[in-house]
Amino acid sequence: MSVESHLAELERRHEDLKREVHEAQSHPGYDELEIAALKRRKLLIKDEIAKLKADQETATTH
Numbered sequence: 001m002s003v004e005s006h007l008a009e010l011e012r013r014h015e016d017l018k019r020e021v022h023e024a025q026s027h028p029g030y031d032e033l034e035i036a037a038l039k040r041r042k043l044l045i046k047d048e049i050a051k052l053k054a055d056q057e058t059a060t061t062h
Contacts, residue, residue, distance in 0.1 A: 003056055010049050017042040 001009075021038045024030045 003052060007049060007052055007056075010045050010052070014042060014045045014049065017045065 017038055021035060021042065024035050024038065
């Protein structure tokens with residue numbers, strides 16, 4: 001898998017999780033622990049996206 005396709009997949013998953021969090025928060029009584037877990041997964045993916053983009057920029061400048 002190329003870096004570009006991996007980034008696209010991560011960005012798609014991040015958007016999916018963003019929608020899931022929003023949907024979960026709009027339902028009263030939804031498990032707060034589940035929302036926190038979704039947010040953690042979303043943050044991990046965001047961090048991975050940032051790292052891949054930084055690595056990609058470093059590779060193109062050297």
